[in-house]
Each structure stands twice: as C-alpha cells, then as structure tokens.
Amino acid sequence: xxxxxxxxxxxxxxxxxxxxxxxRLALRFSAGDSDMAQDxxxxxxxxxxxxxxxxxxxxxxxxxxxxxxxxxxxxxxxVRTRRGEQSISRMEAEFDTLPADPLFAxxxxxxxxxxxxxxxxxxVTAAVDRLPVEFREAVTLCDLEDLSYAxxxxxxxxxxxxxxxxxxxxxxxxxxxxxxxxxxx
Amino acid sequence: xxxxxxxxxxxxxxxxxxxxxxxxxxxxxREMAAVDAHLEDCxxxxxxxxxxxxxxxxxxxxxxxxxxVGLRRAIFDRILEEHRDMEAEAEGxxxxxxxxxxxxxxxx
Numbered sequence: 699x700x701x702x703x704x705x706x707x708x709x710x711x712x713x714x715x716x717x718x719x720x721x722r723l724a725l726r727f728s729a730g731d732s733d734m735a736q737d738x739x740x741x742x743x744x745x746x747x748x749x750x751x752x753x754x755x756x757x758x759x760x761x762x763x764x765x766x767x768x769x770x771x772x773x774x775x776x777v778r779t780r781r782g783e784q785s786i787s788r789m790e791a792e793f794d795t796l797p798a799d800p801l802f803a804x805x806x807x808x809x810x811x812x813x814x815x816x817x818x819x820x821x822v823t824a825a826v827d828r829l830p831v832e833f834r835e836a837v838t839l840c841d842l843e844d845l846s847y848a849x850x851x852x853x854x855x856x857x858x859x860x861x862x863x864x865x866x867x868x869x870x871x872x873x874x875x876x877x878x879x880x881x882x883x
Numbered sequence: 884x885x886x887x888x889x890x891x892x893x894x895x896x897x898x899x900x901x902x903x904x905x906x907x908x909x910x911x912x913r914e915m916a917a918v919d920a921h922l923e924d925c926x927x928x929x930x931x932x933x934x935x936x937x938x939x940x941x942x943x944x945x946x947x948x949x950x951x952v953g954l955r956r957a958i959f960d961r962i963l964e965e966h967r968d969m970e971a972e973a974e975g976x977x978x979x980x981x982x983x984x985x986x987x988x989x990x991x
Contacts, residue, residue, distance in 0.1 A: 705966045814941045841942045
C-alpha cells in the first residue's frame with residue numbers, strides 16, 4: 699500500500715480524475731436520482747481504494763471503475779427491491795412486448811438535422827433514464843461514455859454480442875421516445 | 884456471406900442488419916468495405932446511415948451532467964477515512980500476529 703498519511707499516489711492520479719465519469723454513470727444507472735447516484739459514486743471509490751492492488755497499471759482505469767460502479771448499483775438495487783422500495787418501471791415491464799419496428803420505418807423521412815432540432819438536453823436525459831436498465835447501461839457506456847463494445851462487455855460481464863443487441867435495441871427505443879418527444883414537446 | 888448479390892456486394896437487408904455496427908466501426912474490415920461500397924450507390928440505405936450517424940453525434944454532443952457541489956470533497960474525505968481504517972486494520976492484524984506468535988512460543 700502507499701505511504702502513511704494518504705492513499706496511494708497512483709490511486710489519486712489514476713482513479714480520482716474519473717470521478718465525474720463515475721458520477722455520470724451512477725446517475726444514469728439510477729435513472730436520474732442524484733442522491734442515489736452520489737451514494738453509489740462514494741461507495742465505488744471506497745471499494746476501488748480497497749481493491750486498488752488488484753488494478754493492473756496501464757489498463758483502462760475508467761472501465762475498471764465502471765465495473766465496480768455497476769456492481770455497487772446492482773447490489774443497491776437488489777437491497778432496495780427486497781425492501782420493496784423499488785418497482786420495475788412500466789417500460790421495463792412492457793419491453794418484451796414492444797413490437798420490433800421495420801428496419802427503415804420513419805428514419806428515411808427525417809432530414810438529419812431537423813430531426814433533433816427541438817429536442818432539449820433534458821429530454822434526451824429523461825429518455826435515456828426511461829429505458830429498461832439493460833438497454834440504459836449499454837447506451838450509457840457506449841454512446842454517452844464512448845466505450846467500445848468489448849470494453850462495455852467487460853464492464854457488464856457479458857458477451858460482446860449481448861452488448862451489441864442491447865445497444866441496438868436501446869437506440870431504437872431511444873429514437874422512438876425522442877420522436878414522440880419531438881411531436882409532443 | 885449469403886446476402887451477397889455479387890462478389891463483395893451486400894443487399895439492402897444485409898446492410899440494414901450491419902448498419903449500427905458499421906456506424907460504430909465494429910465490423911471486420913472486409914464487411915466495413917462491403918457496407919461502405921453499398922452505401923455509395925444506394926439511395927435507400929444511405930439516408931438511413933446518415934440519420935443513424937447524426938443521431939449518435941447528437942447523443943454524444945449532449946452536455947455532460949454536472950457533478951453536485953460538495954460531492955468531490957465528500958468522496959475525497961471518505962477516501963481518506965477509508966485509508967485510515969485500512970491502515971488501522973493492517974496495524975491490528977500485525978499486532979494480532981505478534982500476540983499469536985508470542986502465545987505459541989510460550990506453549991512450546
């Protein structure tokens with residue numbers, strides 16, 4: 699471990715700068731609940747410090763922290779569900795029954811820029827937060843935090859193919875949600 | 884590939900299935916080239932590709948959420964507290980080990 703009087707220098711230099719990214723991820727995991735996200739972010743860094751000796755220097759620290767953050771979120775969600783504090787969102791309950799759109803339905807009609815012109819940042823965030831959690835985490839990791847399929851697969855601990863299908867489905871749901879937002883702001 | 888309509892060519896259905904992967908740059912090089920070649924000539928698929936590309940650019944340019952005031956300090960304080968606990972545990976473990984060895988020596 700590091701010198702007496704403080705955490706390891708390497709932890710301060712490599713892990714702490716990722717604080718904003720970890721908080722953002724926690725915020726999306728908790729569907730915009732800032733209090734929950736702050737708790738998750740704090741617990742993530744505590745656990746990261748405890749297991750810092752297992753982190754291989756030179757590898758992707760952000761992805762490593764994201765993995766810890768996800769595990770903290772899942773454990774917290776399990777506890778809350780057992781306590782009856784959390785219910786599955788309506789969209790999560792219905793997602794299996796959502797019809798798959800024809801591949802090119804609707805998108806070819808919209809000129810690229812005007813398709814998004816009236817959509818606010820808050821609307822995008824809210825739409826992401828409404829996604830079922832499996833799709834939300836794929837969209838957040840790949841589209842908002844710029845991880846590759848392989849990096850996201852490591853964080854989520856699933857095959858790359860699973861990340862791909864969740865990401866594509868999540869994007870489709872997001873597009874539908876934002877298209878509805880554009881028509882009815 | 885079954886969906887080839889000619890050497891190195893893909894049809895619209897095959898391109899549609901690969902389009903997100905193409906936008907993400909996650910296809911093998913040969914398939915990237917095949918999709919690229921199809922998009923150059925296809926008036927149906929190219930607008931879909933441009934829309935999806937614009938959609939991802941739109942998502943990625945969204946302003947990142949601001950970290951709440953005080954959270955940075957709170958996390959740093961918690962890290963310092965955790966580090967002190969870990970050092971105390973290490974010292975405690977070290978003391979316990981010394982007491983255990985002393986007890987064993989007395990027994991021997």
